[in-house]
Amino acid sequence: MKYAWIDAQRREFPLPDMCDVLAVSISGYRAWRRGGTPDRTRLKDPLAVALIKSIHAEVKASYGSRRMH
Numbered sequence: 001m002k003y004a005w006i007d008a009q010r011r012e013f014p015l016p017d018m019c020d021v022l023a024v025s026i027s028g029y030r031a032w033r034r035g036g037t038p039d040r041t042r043l044k045d046p047l048a049v050a051l052i053k054s055i056h057a058e059v060k061a062s063y064g065s066r067r068m069h
């Protein structure tokens with residue numbers, strides 16, 4: 001519903017301002033316009049999360065998410 005209102009008011013107000021006021025992300029709005037979901041997704045597979053945590057512990061927290069990816 002927020003995205004629909006933003007879409008209707010697009011010519012009246014700047015997109016970043018509306019997203020800030022309504023506490024939504026610009027990427028979320030753009031994904032809604034495309035008919036999808038935001039590109040960011042949370043990792044939900046418990047096995048993968050456990051693997052990442054074990055790698056992180058194995059390298060003594062010296063690798064960040066980019067390097068582990």
